[in-house]
C-alpha cells in the first residue's frame with residue numbers, strides 16, 4: 265500500500281522521538297512491502313520562530329491532505345513570553361480543532377516486563393489494559409471567553425460543550441466498550457458542574473442502545489485515586505477534555521513511564537493524528553535519553569486505525585514488548601537489563617520488527 269504521512273516533529277524531544285517513528289515505519293514498509301512517504305512540516309515553537317505562527321497554513325493544508333499525521337510534541341520555556349494566541353500549544357489545539365479530531369484514544373497498557381518497574385504494587389498493576397477516551401476539541405481548552413478582566417485581577421476560562429459534541433464522544437466510548445470488555449466508566453464532576461450533568465444524561469440515554477455494556481458513572485476526583493489503587497477495575501473510560509488530559513498522565517505511573525503512552529486522535533473517517541501523550545520534555549531534550557516508545561507505539565496505532573494494517577500494527581507492539589522483555593530500556597524505565605540511548609532504542613525496535 266502507498267501512503268503519505270505528514271511528520272510534524274515540533275519542539276524539545278519531538279524531533280528525537282519523530283526519528284524513531286519514521287525509522288520504524290520505514291522498516292515496517294520494507295518488511296511488509298508498503299510504500300510510505302513522509303512530508304515534514306513545522307509546528308509549535310519551531311514554526312513560530314520561522315513563520316511567526318505555531319500553525320502555518322502550509323502545515324495545516326498538507327497535514328490535512330496526507331493519509332495520516334504523526335506529531336512529536338510542542339512547547340517549551342523558550343516561548344513562555346510569546347503572546348498567548350501564538351504560543352506553541354495553540355498550534356496543537358488548532359490542528360486538532362481544524363481537522364475535527366475529537367476522539368482521543370489513549371491506551372494504558374502495562375507490559376509484563378515492566379510490572380516490577382511501576383512504583384505501585386506489582387499485583388495491582390499486572391494485566392492493566394485501559395482505553396481512555398478523551399474528548400479533544402471542546403471544553404475548557406476551547407471555550408470562549410478566555411481572558412483577564414479588571415486590570416488583570418479577574419480571570420475567565422469557559423467550559424462549554426454542545427449536546428452533539430458530548431453525544432459523539434460518548435458514542436465512541438460505547439462502541440469501544442462493546443468490542444472490548446463491555447464495561448464503560450464515564451468520568452465527570454456531576455456533583456458540581458452543569459456540563460457534567462448533561463454528560464451523565466447523555467450517557468444514560470445512550471446506554472439504552474448498548475444493553476450489553478455495563479455503565480458506571482464516576483467522579484473525577486475519586487477516579488484519580490482508584491486509577492492508582494485499582495487500575496485493573498477499569499476497561500474503557502470516557503471523559504471530557506481536561507479530565508482526560510490529567511487522568512492519562514496520571515495513569516502513566518501505572519505503566520512505569522509517561523514515555524510509554526501513545527495516542528490516536530480520530531474523527532469519523534479513517535484519518536487521524538498520532539502523538540505521544542507526553543510533552544516536549546525540555547528538561548531532557550537534546551540529550552539522546554528520551555524514551556521513543558510512546559511515539560513509536562503511536563505510529564503503530566496509525567497503522568491500525570488509519571491504514572487498517574492490523575498485522576503491521578501488531579508487529580510494532582510486539583517488537584516493543586519483546587525488546588522490553590529482553591531488558592533493553594531507556595533511562596526512564598527502572599528495570600534490570602541494558603540501558604540504551606534514544607537512538608539505540610530506535611535501532612533496537614527496528615531489529616525486532618518481524
Ligand SMILES: NC(=O)C1=CN([C@@H]2O[C@H](COP(=O)(O)OP(=O)(O)OC[C@H]3O[C@@H](n4cnc5c(N)ncnc54)[C@H](O)[C@@H]3O)[C@@H](O)[C@H]2O)C=CC1
Pocket residue numbers: 336337338339340341353356522523524539540541542543544545546547548553554555556558596
Ligand atoms: N502534546 C504536546 O505537544 C504536549 C506539550 N506539552 C508541553 O511540553 C512542555 C513541557 O511540559 P511538562 O509539563 O514538562 O510535560 P512533559 O510531558 O513534557 O514532561 C514531564 C516529565 O516527564 C518526562 N518525560 C516526558 N516524556 C518522556 C519520555 N518520552 N521519555 C522520558 N521522560 C519523559 C520529562 O522529562 C519530564 O520530567 C510544556 O511546554 C507543555 O505545554 C505538554 C504536554 C503535551
Ligand SMILES: CC(C)CC(=O)C(=O)O
Pocket residue numbers: 353354356357405509541
Ligand atoms: C496543549 C495541551 C492540551 C497538550 C496536552 O497536554 C495533551 O494533549 O495531552
Ligand SMILES: [Mg+2]
Pocket residue numbers: 509510513541
Ligand atoms: Mg497532556
